[in-house]
Amino acid sequence: MTSASPLYGPNKLKLGTFGLNVDGACAITSIDGMFHPTWDNVLDLTGAADAAGFEALVPVARWRGFGGETNFNGACFETYTWAAGVAASTRRAGVFATSHVPTIHPIVAAKQATTIDHISRGRFALNVVCGWFEPELEMFGAPVMSHDDRYAYAAEWLDLLKLLWTSQEEFDHHGRFFDIKRGFHQPKPIQQPFPPIMNAGGSGVGRHFAAKNCDMIFVHIKGQDIEAARRDIEEVRELAYASYGREIQIWANCYCVIDDTDAKARAFRDWYVNEKGDWTAVDNLVRSLGIQTGVLPKEQLEAAKYHFIAGWGGYPLVGDAGRIADEMGKLSSVGLDGALISWPRYGEGLRRFIREVLPRLESAGLRAPVS
Numbered sequence: 001m002t003s004a005s006p007l008y009g010p011n012k013l014k015l016g017t018f019g020l021n022v023d024g025a026c027a028i029t030s031i032d033g034m035f036h037p038t039w040d041n042v043l044d045l046t047g048a049a050d051a052a053g054f055e056a057l058v059p060v061a062r063w064r065g066f067g068g069e070t071n072f073n074g075a076c077f078e079t080y081t082w083a084a085g086v087a088a089s090t091r092r093a094g095v096f097a098t099s100h101v102p103t104i105h106p107i108v109a110a111k112q113a114t115t116i117d118h119i120s121r122g123r124f125a126l127n128v129v130c131g132w133f134e135p136e137l138e139m140f141g142a143p144v145m146s147h148d149d150r151y152a153y154a155a156e157w158l159d160l161l162k163l164l165w166t167s168q169e170e171f172d173h174h175g176r177f178f179d180i181k182r183g184f185h186q187p188k189p190i191q192q193p194f195p196p197i198m199n200a201g202g203s204g205v206g207r208h209f210a211a212k213n214c215d216m217i218f219v220h221i222k223g224q225d226i227e228a229a230r231r232d233i234e235e236v237r238e239l240a241y242a243s244y245g246r247e248i249q250i251w252a253n254c255y256c257v258i259d260d261t262d263a264k265a266r267a268f269r270d271w272y273v274n275e276k277g278d279w280t281a282v283d284n285l286v287r288s289l290g291i292q293t294g295v296l297p298k299e300q301l302e303a304a305k306y307h308f309i310a311g312w313g314g315y316p317l318v319g320d321a322g323r324i325a326d327e328m329g330k331l332s333s334v335g336l337d338g339a340l341i342s343w344p345r346y347g348e349g350l351r352r353f354i355r356e357v358l359p360r361l362e363s364a365g366l367r368a369p370v371s
């Protein structure tokens, strides 16, 4: 394998930014200081994360917003072209595109990925997503497949990307979803045999797909239960190893609220969720995910909505810099390889994290300073 991607680098706990292409990023609220997708903002924040040694810059694949007063995520940049621009303006981070498989033919996806791998000089990575937000997929005019068929489609789609990236010969393919006549792909990606692949499937089928086909998988840490997270991480690792003989990285999606004290950070979160949150948008979002009354008890549903508003349902890193570094140390100690992070006031939060939390992670031996 050859790769310049820092995703395969030595840091014990890897870091990524999430959502620097979509309006509001991951917080469903209307406060000042949120991320808005202008190209200057993208360059500013991906540049700051890159210079600080973050391993991953992951955009969200989105085609329309979730309504409400903010139309959360409605304004957004397409992720392959975002990745091409970010690749050209950064130096070390792994630059991701997030690809909804039903919206792009594998020959086009493979070619775009290879092109960005060359632009980034071997730092491209691909987040494969099947799609779940029906109103955005319906815009494409094709029926939305059943959940498990989406993964069958994704498996054939990804097999084809890998074949295009690696085959030195032309090939024909007659599958369930695709017919390819004399498939051909040159040049090959810089990373050999191909760039890292991420998938964040949470269902049984999604997990098997990721364990079999991908290099990075996500766990959802429920209720901040670190021991449950340990079991879940072990289970996913075991699934990949026992079923497919593979070792994969395990990451979690987190949101970070950093302030001078834990109490101030919690109070700020309560304010931007309870007072300033876009509850209509989050209602639309959880309904699309199939999380609603009847599926979850009322209390759990309200808690889920709270954390979706706070940061896309991620694991909360909330407190002063010491508390956040401690929490991240705990995540690492139960086997997590990486944290994908977003901040409600993105620019301010990211910079403060870099200034105050990163040195603590370095002192704890979780990361080395950028050389």
Ligand SMILES: Cc1cc2nc3c(=O)[nH]c(=O)nc-3n(C[C@H](O)[C@H](O)[C@H](O)COP(=O)(O)O)c2cc1C
Pocket (backbone or CB within 6 Å): 059, 060, 061, 062, 098, 128, 129, 130, 131, 132, 133, 199, 200, 201, 202, 203, 204, 205, 206, 207, 218, 253, 340
């Ligand atoms: C970190 C992370 C990133 C994701 N990115 C996207 C995305 O950009 N677009 C999207 O439609 N779904 C995205 N998803 C949703 C997942 O791909 C997946 O559909 C979801 O976790 C449900 O799992 P399942 O598909 O196995 O049911 C993301 C999920 C996570 C945890």
